[in-house]
Amino acid sequence: MADPRSYRPAPGEIPLNPGVYRFREPTGRVIYVGKAKSLRSRLNSYFADPSALTPKTRQMVTTASSVEWTVVGSELEALQLEYTWIKEYAPRFNIMFRDDKSYPYLAISMNERFPRVQVTRGDKRRGVKYFGPFYPAKAIRETMDTMLRVFPVRSCAAGVFNRAERSGRPCLLGYIGKCSAPCVGRISQEEHRELAEGFAEFMNGRTGPIIRDLTARMKEAAASQDFELAARLRDDLAALTRVFERNAVVLADSTNADLFAFASDELESSVQVFHVRDGRIRGQRGWVTERVEDISDEVLVAQLLLQVYSDMQDAERIPAEVLVPVAPDANEEVERALSELRGSRVVVRVPRRGEKLTLLETVKENAEQALALHKSRRSNDLTQRSAALTELQEALGAPEPLMRIECYDVSHVQGTNVVASMTVVEDGLPRKGEYRRFSIRGEAARDDTASMYDVIRRRFSRLLEEEAANKDVPRFGYRPNLVVVDGGPPQVAAAVSALEDLGIEGVSVVGLAKRLEEVWLPEDPFPLVLPRASQGLYLLQRIRDEAHRFAIAYHRTKRSRSMTASALDDIPGLGPARKTALIAEFGSVAGLRAASADELMRVKGVGPALAETIAARLAAEEGSEDSPDDPSEGETAGETEGGTAVAADA
Numbered sequence: 001m002a003d004p005r006s007y008r009p010a011p012g013e014i015p016l017n018p019g020v021y022r023f024r025e026p027t028g029r030v031i032y033v034g035k036a037k038s039l040r041s042r043l044n045s046y047f048a049d050p051s052a053l054t055p056k057t058r059q060m061v062t063t064a065s066s067v068e069w070t071v072v073g074s075e076l077e078a079l080q081l082e083y084t085w086i087k088e089y090a091p092r093f094n095i096m097f098r099d100d101k102s103y104p105y106l107a108i109s110m111n112e113r114f115p116r117v118q119v120t121r122g123d124k125r126r127g128v129k130y131f132g133p134f135y136p137a138k139a140i141r142e143t144m145d146t147m148l149r150v151f152p153v154r155s156c157a158a159g160v161f162n163r164a165e166r167s168g169r170p171c172l173l174g175y176i177g178k179c180s181a182p183c184v185g186r187i188s189q190e191e192h193r194e195l196a197e198g199f200a201e202f203m204n205g206r207t208g209p210i211i212r213d214l215t216a217r218m219k220e221a222a223a224s225q226d227f228e229l230a231a232r233l234r235d236d237l238a239a240l241t242r243v244f245e246r247n248a249v250v251l252a253d254s255t256n257a258d259l260f261a262f263a264s265d266e267l268e269s270s271v272q273v274f275h276v277r278d279g280r281i282r283g284q285r286g287w288v289t290e291r292v293e294d295i296s297d298e299v300l301v302a303q304l305l306l307q308v309y310s311d312m313q314d315a316e317r318i319p320a321e322v323l324v325p326v327a328p329d330a331n332e333e334v335e336r337a338l339s340e341l342r343g344s345r346v347v348v349r350v351p352r353r354g355e356k357l358t359l360l361e362t363v364k365e366n367a368e369q370a371l372a373l374h375k376s377r378r379s380n381d382l383t384q385r386s387a388a389l390t391e392l393q394e395a396l397g398a399p400e401p402l403m404r405i406e407c408y409d410v411s412h413v414q415g416t417n418v419v420a421s422m423t424v425v426e427d428g429l430p431r432k433g434e435y436r437r438f439s440i441r442g443e444a445a446r447d448d449t450a451s452m453y454d455v456i457r458r459r460f461s462r463l464l465e466e467e468a469a470n471k472d473v474p475r476f477g478y479r480p481n482l483v484v485v486d487g488g489p490p491q492v493a494a495a496v497s498a499l500e501d502l503g504i505e506g507v508s509v510v511g512l513a514k515r516l517e518e519v520w521l522p523e524d525p526f527p528l529v530l531p532r533a534s535q536g537l538y539l540l541q542r543i544r545d546e547a548h549r550f551a552i553a554y555h556r557t558k559r560s561r562s563m564t565a566s567a568l569d570d571i572p573g574l575g576p577a578r579k580t581a582l583i584a585e586f587g588s589v590a591g592l593r594a595a596s597a598d599e600l601m602r603v604k605g606v607g608p609a610l611a612e613t614i615a616a617r618l619a620a621e622e623g624s625e626d627s628p629d630d631p632s633e634g635e636t637a638g639e640t641e642g643g644t645a646v647a648a649d650a
Contacts, residue, residue, distance in 0.1 A: 003062070004046065004047050004050065004061045004062065004064075005047065006065075007064070007065055007066050007067060008047045009043070009067070014039050014040040014043050014044070014069065015039055015040060015069075015071055016038050016039070016040050016041075017038070017039060017071045017072075018035075018036065018037050018038070018039070018071070018072055018073075018074065018075055018077075018078050019035070019036060019039045019069050019070050019071040019072050019078060020033065020034070020035045020036075020069065020070050020072065020078055020081045020082050020085065021033070021034055021035075021036065021039060021042070021043060021067060021068065021069040021070075022067070022068050022069070022085065022089075022091075023060060023061070023064040023066070023067050023091075023093075024064060024065065024066045024067070024068070025063055025064055025065055026065045027467060027470070028470035029089075029474075029478075030085070030089040030091050031060065031063060031064060031091050031092055031093050032060050032064070032091050032093040032094060033082055033085045033086050033089065033091050033094055034082065035075075035078040035079060035081070035082040036078070037075060037078075039069050039071070043067065043069070046061050046067075047061075050062075056093070059093075060093045063093075074333070075330040075333045076330070076333035076336060076337060079302065079306060079330065079333055079334065079337060080306075080337060082303075083306050083307060083310055086307070087310075095269070095289050095300070095303060104119055104120070104121055105119070105120055105121070105130045105131065106118075106119060106120075106130070106131040106143070106144060106203065107119070107120045107128050107129065107130050107131075108128065108129045108153070108196055108199060108200055109125075109127070109128050110127055110128065110129055110193075110196065110200075111125075111126070111127025111128060113189060114154050114161070114182045114183075114189065114192050114193075115153060115154070115192070115193060115196035116153070116154050116155060116156070117144060117147075117148070117153045117154070117155045117196070117199060118155060119141055119144060129200050131200075131203045131204075131282070145178070147199060147202070147203075148173075148178040148179070149177070149178065149235070149236055150214075150236045151195050151196070151198050151199040151202070152173075152177060152178055152179050152180040152195065153179070153180070153192070153195050153196050153199055154179055154180070154182060154183070154192070155173065155178075155179065156171055156173065156179070156183075159584070159585065159586075161183050162585065163586075163591070164181075164183040164184060165183045165184070166595075166599060168184055169184065170183060170184050170186070171183075174186070180192060180195060198210065204278070211237065214233055214236055214237050215237065217233055218230050218233035218234055218237065221233060254278075254279070255276055255278070255279045255321070256276065256277050256278065256319045256320060256321065257276050257319050257320075257321040257322065257323055257356075258273055258274070258275055258276070258319050258321075258322050258323070259273065259274045259276065259323045259324075259356070259359060259360050259363050260272070260273050260301070260304065260305070260322070260323070260324050260325070260363070261324075261325050261360055261361075261363040261364035261366075261367050262297075262300065262301075262304075262325070262364075262367050263364065263367040263368040263370075263371045264297075264300075264371075265371070265375075268288055268289065268371065268374070268375070269288070269289055269300065269371075270286065270287070270288045270367045270368070270370045270371035270374065271286055271287045271288075271289070271304060271367060272284065272285075272286040272363050272364075272366045272367040272370060273285055273286070273308070273363070274359065274362075274363050275319075276319075276359075277319075284366070286366070286367065286370050288370060288371060288374045296329070297325070297326045298326055298327065298328055298329040299328075299329045301324050301325075301326055301327075301328040301329070302328035302329040302330060302334050305322065305324075305328060305334055305338065305348065306334065306337060309338055309341055310341065318338060318341060318342040318346060319346075320342075320344070320345065320346060320347065321346075321347050321349070322338070322346060322347070322348045322349075323349065323350070323351050323356055323360055324348060324349075324350060325350065325360065325364065326350060327348070327349070327350055328348060331348060334348055335347065335348050384535060385427065385428030385429070385539075386428070387535045388428060388535035388536050388538065388539040389401065389402050389427075389428055389536075389539070391534060391535055391536035392482075392536035392539060392540070395519075395528060395530060395534075395536055396482070396508060396510060396519075396521070396528075398481065398482065398508050399506075400481055400506075401481070402481045402482050403426060403427060403481055404424065404425070404426050404477070404478060404479070404480040404481055404482075405424070405425045405426075405480060405481065405482045405483075405484060405539075405543060406422055406423070406424050406425075406459075406477075406480040406482070406483050406484070407422070407423050407424075407425075407483075407484040407485070407486070407543040407544055407546070407547040408420060408421065408422055408452065408455055408456065408459075408483070408484070408485050408486065408495070408547060409421050409485075409486040409544070409547040409548045409550075409551045410440070410448050410451045410452060410455070410486070410551065411548070411551035411552050411554070411555040412445070412451075412555065413555070417555055417558045418439075418440040418441075418444075418445040418451055419437060419438060419439055419440060419551055419554045419555045419558055420437070420438040420440060420451060420452075420455040420551060421435070421436070421437050421438070421547050421548075421550040421551035421554060422435060422436040422437070422438070422455070422459060422547070423435050423543055423546045423547040423550055424477060424480075425539070425543050428539065430543075430546065431477070434476075434477040435550055436459070436476065437550065437551070437554045438454075438455050438458065439558070440454055440455070448487065448490070448491060449490045449491060449493070449494040450494070452485055452487070452491045452494040452495055452498075453494040453495070453497060453498045454498075456483070456494070456495045456498035456499065457498040457501065457502065459476060460498065460499060460502050460504050461502060462475070462476045463476060463479060463504075464502065464504075467479075479506075479507065480507060481507065481508065482507070482508045482509075482510065483495055483499075483507055483508070483509045483510075484509075484510055484511070484512060484540060484543060484544060484547075485509070485510075485511045485512075486511070486512060486514070486544055486547060486548060487511050487512075487513060488511050488513040488518070488520050488527075489511065489520050491511050492509055492510065492511040492520050492521070492522055493522070495509045495511075496509050496522045509522055510528075510540075512540050512541070512544045513527070516529075517530075517532075517537065517541065519537075519540065571613060571614055571617050572613065573609075573610050573613070574610065574614065577605070578603070578605050578606060578610075581603050581604060581605065581606075582600070582603055582606070582614075585602070585603050589618070592614070592618055593618045593619065595615070596615065597611040597612050597614075597615045598611070600614055600615060
């Protein structure tokens, strides 16, 4: 822990100009970025009496070992440079309001022969109608599911549609009445397009004619004693009413605005935003984030708006009006920055009266409730996590708190397709963005201990390279306090040997054996047996199981690729691009085997001769295959693959 006085700039060194400053820790990593109208005034405040600083600010200045600054010409330049550096360095003491997903929209692809309804994110495409943004995505999926009862528009992907068209059998949605099944000719192209246009009309808010038409048809069916049809139309009316209530009008039809509000305490801020489009609340989302220092509400709003909107790939999604509880710091500069992003004027203002103020108060109430709920849940979670980490540190005799734990697991089937995984826990919480996976080849794949040595050596070799290069954002994360390997003494010895060969010190190593959940320490002939109710053991089990799941997921992916590649590799004239196109069209090798030569010719680049060759080769391989049970497959039974974004291969 550094004394801020040890790196305080000398009097008169800091300029009075506006600018952006960076605090760095001893390894050179940037841990905080800030901006100031006067660099001297702002930076001097960090070197005041430490007891007068807020807890987070005190922790930041004692973690840092140096400070540097860059002078800019205006507050707008300071705003933009601050955000650029926050995005580049991801400083752990900065407030981060953005999550890792773009806004979900409901889209109708009117540019296709049979329009498709889907929930989508990312860039807008020409010829597609978009409605939203909606948040959370679950809400719009529920809306779409309800709407498909009344407007059974196609919602399947192109591959599913093409397979149904070839086979003459619709998918499940066609059988349960949530798709009109144009793929098998149950409805004409013109009729299906009318359904899609009706769907779009309703989502645009023009509900009156549709409701009146359904009501009239229901009454007519009841009068003619067709009670089954009348009951179905009644249910359709009820479904549309639920959707209409979700998208109730709250402001004038011409209003397109985002309303932000927040609630804060000394340590955290809760932010909520309502997205109003065409006068209706289309979505809502929120964040709870730590506050590094006691910044003003005006500065917080400025940082919030710049962070939320700066990464939007489609500028049209920035509304013309942004409503906030307090005017942001340097309001004119913020408006100018948002206007440049949108390509037209954006107004940031504080409502003083009327419906917009009432709705903003509702947003604030949501922020307050979200903060209260977060604190109540966090207090319990924090207590358990702290107990687990403290108990584990004491049991292992670790010299430092276990702030970062990494776990490694190796997966294979009888020595083939050998892979490994690395999962990470920081402060007792998983850091899925820092998970890594490894392909293991050659001599390192001969057995589990050689594979474990190879993985640990590669990971920590990269650590040494990144530390030597003083990288601000290491690709492999930071030095862990504890390495956990899935296995017993052989795997632990392999990991320790790899660390010693690299000269890595200060990293504890343990192994967790599956059979009796024993903890093995290096060079200890007897395992450490933690109580079954131990929070420390539970933490080790969770990270070990997550590493096992992650390794299994990668192993299955790699095995599937190798099986596909082996089936198509030796076919003359079939290159990588055509292989990819065939698999995309038919889904798998099994789908290719079931396809005729004429169907194969539908794929771009596949002519009659190549189609005949592919069909003949796959038919011959199918006749020669036998598939005895693989006894090693029992190790992977019941595993799932969901939940984690796969990082780049190490």
